Amino acid sequence: MEKKNNITPFEKDIVKWYSDLVLKSDLVSYAPVKGTMFFKPHGFAIWNNIIKIVNNEFEKLEVEEVQFPLLIPQSFLEKEKKHVEGFAPEVLKVTNAGAKRLAEPLIIRPTSETLFGKYFEENLKSYSQLPVKLQQWVNVLRWENNTRPFLRNSEFFWQEGHTIHATAEEAHEFTKEVFKLYEKIANEILLLPVIAGEKTVSERFAGANNTYTIETILKDGQALQSGTSHYLSDNFSKAFNIKVQNKDNKLFNPYQTSWGISTRLIGAIIMEHSDNKGLILPSKIAPIQIAILTLFGNKNPKVLEVAKELNKKLNFKIKLDNSDRGLGYKSQEWELKGVPIRIEIGPNELDENKVTISLRNFDDKIQYNLNEIDDQFILKLLDKHDKKIYDEAVKIRESKKVEITSVDQIQTIVDNGQYGFAYWIENADAEKQIKTNTGATIRCLIDAEKEGQDIINSKPTKKIAVFSRAY
Amino acid sequence: MEKKNNITPFEKDIVKWYSDLVLKSDLVSYAPVKGTMFFKPHGFAIWNNIIKIVNNEFEKLEVEEVQFPLLIPQSFLEKEKKHVEGFAPEVLKVTNAGAKRLAEPLIIRPTSETLFGKYFEENLKSYSQLPVKLQQWVNVLRWENNTRPFLRNSEFFWQEGHTIHATAEEAHEFTKEVFKLYEKIANEILLLPVIAGEKTVSERFAGANNTYTIETILKDGQALQSGTSHYLSDNFSKAFNIKVQNKDNKLFNPYQTSWGISTRLIGAIIMEHSDNKGLILPSKIAPIQIAILTLFGNKNPKVLEVAKELNKKLNFKIKLDNSDRGLGYKSQEWELKGVPIRIEIGPNELDENKVTISLRNFDDKIQYNLNEIDDQFILKLLDKHDKKIYDEAVKIRESKKVEITSVDQIQTIVDNGQYGFAYWIENADAEKQIKTNTGATIRCLIDAEKEGQDIINSKPTKKIAVFSRAY
Numbered sequence: 027m028e029k030k031n032n033i034t035p036f037e038k039d040i041v042k043w044y045s046d047l048v049l050k051s052d053l054v055s056y057a058p059v060k061g062t063m064f065f066k067p068h069g070f071a072i073w074n075n076i077i078k079i080v081n082n083e084f085e086k087l088e089v090e091e092v093q094f095p096l097l098i099p100q101s102f103l104e105k106e107k108k109h110v111e112g113f114a115p116e117v118l119k120v121t122n123a124g125a126k127r128l129a130e131p132l133i134i135r136p137t138s139e140t141l142f143g144k145y146f147e148e149n150l151k152s153y154s155q156l157p158v159k160l161q162q163w164v165n166v167l168r169w170e171n172n173t174r175p176f177l178r179n180s181e182f183f184w185q186e187g188h189t190i191h192a193t194a195e196e197a198h199e200f201t202k203e204v205f206k207l208y209e210k211i212a213n214e215i216l217l218l219p220v221i222a223g224e225k226t227v228s229e230r231f232a233g234a235n236n237t238y239t240i241e242t243i244l245k246d247g248q249a250l251q252s253g254t255s256h257y258l259s260d261n262f263s264k265a266f267n268i269k270v271q272n273k274d275n276k277l278f279n280p281y282q283t284s285w286g287i288s289t290r291l292i293g294a295i296i297m298e299h300s301d302n303k304g305l306i307l308p309s310k311i312a313p314i315q316i317a318i319l320t321l322f323g324n325k326n327p328k329v330l331e332v333a334k335e336l337n338k339k340l341n342f343k344i345k346l347d348n349s350d351r352g353l354g355y356k357s358q359e360w361e362l363k364g365v366p367i368r369i370e371i372g373p374n375e376l377d378e379n380k381v382t383i384s385l386r387n388f389d390d391k392i393q394y395n396l397n398e399i400d401d402q403f404i405l406k407l408l409d410k411h412d413k414k415i416y417d418e419a420v421k422i423r424e425s426k427k428v429e430i431t432s433v434d435q436i437q438t439i440v441d442n443g444q445y446g447f448a449y450w451i452e453n454a455d456a457e458k459q460i461k462t463n464t465g466a467t468i469r470c471l472i473d474a475e476k477e478g479q480d481i482i483n484s485k486p487t488k489k490i491a492v493f494s495r496a497y
Numbered sequence: 498m499e500k501k502n503n504i505t506p507f508e509k510d511i512v513k514w515y516s517d518l519v520l521k522s523d524l525v526s527y528a529p530v531k532g533t534m535f536f537k538p539h540g541f542a543i544w545n546n547i548i549k550i551v552n553n554e555f556e557k558l559e560v561e562e563v564q565f566p567l568l569i570p571q572s573f574l575e576k577e578k579k580h581v582e583g584f585a586p587e588v589l590k591v592t593n594a595g596a597k598r599l600a601e602p603l604i605i606r607p608t609s610e611t612l613f614g615k616y617f618e619e620n621l622k623s624y625s626q627l628p629v630k631l632q633q634w635v636n637v638l639r640w641e642n643n644t645r646p647f648l649r650n651s652e653f654f655w656q657e658g659h660t661i662h663a664t665a666e667e668a669h670e671f672t673k674e675v676f677k678l679y680e681k682i683a684n685e686i687l688l689l690p691v692i693a694g695e696k697t698v699s700e701r702f703a704g705a706n707n708t709y710t711i712e713t714i715l716k717d718g719q720a721l722q723s724g725t726s727h728y729l730s731d732n733f734s735k736a737f738n739i740k741v742q743n744k745d746n747k748l749f750n751p752y753q754t755s756w757g758i759s760t761r762l763i764g765a766i767i768m769e770h771s772d773n774k775g776l777i778l779p780s781k782i783a784p785i786q787i788a789i790l791t792l793f794g795n796k797n798p799k800v801l802e803v804a805k806e807l808n809k810k811l812n813f814k815i816k817l818d819n820s821d822r823g824l825g826y827k828s829q830e831w832e833l834k835g836v837p838i839r840i841e842i843g844p845n846e847l848d849e850n851k852v853t854i855s856l857r858n859f860d861d862k863i864q865y866n867l868n869e870i871d872d873q874f875i876l877k878l879l880d881k882h883d884k885k886i887y888d889e890a891v892k893i894r895e896s897k898k899v900e901i902t903s904v905d906q907i908q909t910i911v912d913n914g915q916y917g918f919a920y921w922i923e924n925a926d927a928e929k930q931i932k933t934n935t936g937a938t939i940r941c942l943i944d945a946e947k948e949g950q951d952i953i954n955s956k957p958t959k960k961i962a963v964f965s966r967a968y
Contacts, residue, residue: 057565057615057616064565067562096533096638120605125586145528160538
């Protein structure tokens with residue numbers, strides 16, 4: 027009865043499994059320009075759901091939405107020294123309009139710190155206007171060599187936030203507030219048990235004093251940077267000559283933050299939660315939360331009527347599949363697409379006023395009395411579904427974790443598809459050497475519960491570095 | 498008491514009035530690249546409101562949302578002959594990634610027919626998959642010489658729809674259905690009494706068999722193309738070799754439509770409805786629908802309490818302005834920003850349980866008993882406010898209208914800031930000559946109630962051409 031879904035098992039080839047998944051579940055298809063994609067309805071609905079939830083949280087922080095230009099004069103990018111060094115190799119350059127050569131080349135935004143710098147310079151006069159908290163949901167472009175849908179794209183979509191504050195303390199506090207919010211959204215909504223910490227000096231955003239990051243450990247033991255929040259201090263404010271008057275009418279450079287999450291999150295969700303039958307999606311971002319599948323619905327008015335009533339009664343995103351296909355085929359399609367709950371309605375069961383319910387990530391099918399099924403009942407099932415997703419992800423994260431006591435271990439650990447924790451004192455040379463030798467980077471520094479010995483110089487420290495290969 | 502708002506009166510200089518308005522009401526500010534803008538929170542909120550309302554309507558037509566790439570290989574644009582001719586002069590070309598030259602130049606989308614062509618070619622096999630109805634809300638770029646915020650930008654934002662159908666009839670019908678919906682949204686939501694008709698052959702979209710348009714007549718008598726819907730027949734389907742099987746397993750090229758509305762609509766709204774005090778915004782898209790202004794609210798707990806209660810009680814988008822400024826200043830700010838209703842709360846009036854209400858586009862201030870004010874009451878006021886906006890726009894449109902009986906009149910009409918109706922039979926040569934001589938174009942052809950005589954050859958026709966200068 028079941029048709030094979032043709033997804034390569036992830037135990038066999040995780041790279042192929044991942045690309046089979048995103049293509050066959052109708053999230054995206056490849057577009058003609060390398061690293062870009064056709065974001066299809068089922069995929070884009072996930073992103074739209076994430077946007078809605080995130081916007082709701084950022085409204086509480088009084089962040090306002092704007093939309094700034096795609097194009098940046100090349101000279102702008104060059105104003106902040108570290109910034110241009112960080113982005114120059116991957117920016118796309120526009121040189122012509124029609125047949126005419128432009129006077130100055132234009133850069134397609136890889137990020138928009140420079141435009142926000144210009145904007146703040148022109149629009150701010152006094153401390154009384156501060157803080158200003160802005161965000162935009164836009165496309166950005168960074169030319170990449172090795173691209174994979176969602177995980178690494180030349181064009182991707184993101185939330186890009188920029189704020190400006192009267193004091194360094196307030197700006198730094200806000201940086202951390204956004205960081206904590208990202209951690210919360212990852213854990214509670216996306217069901218990604220991320221590791222949250224601070225980047226080392228060498229891994230910071232180009233132009234930031236501090237970069238805070240959430241990192242997801244994926245099924246293959248590699249880390250995916252899943253959201254960052256940067257404290258920019260007055261670096262851009264000085265580079266862009268943003269000056270505002272303080273209470274005593276003296277001019278000063280205010281303090282900035284920037285932060286972002288992107289469509290990479292969808293990559294993290296797919297890779298972390300899904301299985302060989304297809305997508306498994308957290309219920310809060312699933313485009314379809316319930317699939318109601320009828321058996322002979324087209325030939326049996328009673329079945330169809332009950333299906334329609336249920337569709338009307340339940341306040342969730344529902345797909346009513348009344349097609350002529352067999353229940354096996356239908357189940358397989360909605361499993362592939364990551365629908366959390368399937369409700370099967372057939373004539374025999376209905377005689378006893380019963381329907382059969384399956385959750386996407388549990389094997390059993392359970393009969394319920396039709397009268398039991400209401401919003402509260404569904405919510406409980408979704409909680410059960412989501413809890414299992416999260417627990418499994420924690421299991422993956424913990425199963426890949428190794429304590430590192432000596433640098434020599436790192437090569438073996440990352441070769442084994444694991445990641446490691448090591449007591450660490452900032453040491454850019456050692457960090458660089460490890461990266462060159464093993465491909466592992468420090469994803470972030472986190473606070474240890476107890477003091478330990480730095481693995482390079484055996485000096486005491488309460489910081490732990492998380493080493494892994496990364497996307 | 499009133500501070501001057503420094504907006505140039507439109508009777509004096511309509512161009513300056515318009516730019517004063519968009520800048521001082523905080524909709525946008527100019528960005529560094531010509532023709533691009535910083536879309537500020539107050540401006541972007543209008544666009545977001547339009548998106549929500551439009552999406553709601555298009556869901557009913559079963560249109561799904563996607564997001565396709567920004568970049569198009571140059572060779573794609575060249576596949577449809579008329580299409581490339583239409584867009585080649587204004588496309589922006591990406592030639593470099595970092596320091597490296599790209600193998601093939603990439604075009605920043607001026608529109609996305611070619612990408613949708615490719616997508617349909619790759620994703621469609623059988624007639625049973627049809628129709629497919631897709632839309633995206635994206636930025637597009639067309640390099641322009643004379644730019645003005647919203648009215649003509651190098652980067653603008655739009656809804657871009659693309660559908661594909663099994664039969665020519667169905668596709669053409671859908672083209673007209675979207676056209677009718679655009680007309681309805683313009684009239685009922687944006688309060689723009691547009692002229693709706695079909696483009697002449699020479700004014701069609703590059704690659705379309707039919708283009709339907711809604712045109713707004715602005716305060717200066719010029720027309721603004723405010724939304725278009727194109728029947729593409731099988732032109733792109735052939736150019737992109739889109740082939741699907743029919744019921745008899747034979748291959749055929751399906752039929753397409755495309756359509757769009759853009760941030761130009763915001764330009765139309767501003768220019769058409771606003772006055773010398775600032776913006777006047779249709780209530781359904783106003784970012785703030787009610788401003789509650791307190792007098793001495795910070796010093797008078799009773800005033801503040803009532804303001805907060807009202808804020809909580811009313812289910813509208815409300816700004817509670819409890820700042821220390823005088824009521825005159827506050828009123829002026831929210832008038833400038835186009836807030837439909839202002840509710841002033843002061844201590845003396847409160848002793849009698851009264852507040853004062855003004856509508857943005859009426860001169861009188863009226864006292865109401867506090868108890869009267871509920872959602873129903875506000876809705877009635879908003880209706881009154883909106884009805885007057887629409888009536889005034891109809892008045893403008895009608896006051897600029899002239900019946901043309903001879904070609905010689907056209908120059909005078911457009912020089913007078915008017916537009917004209919003329920009986921017309923398609924005649925590309927005459928149309929071109931009028932355009933060259935007078936700057937007037939045929940905005941669209943509409944159906945006449947009665948037959949009349951074509952102004953060129955005096956032949957009978959039931960078609961009327963609308964002549965005007967245009968943005």
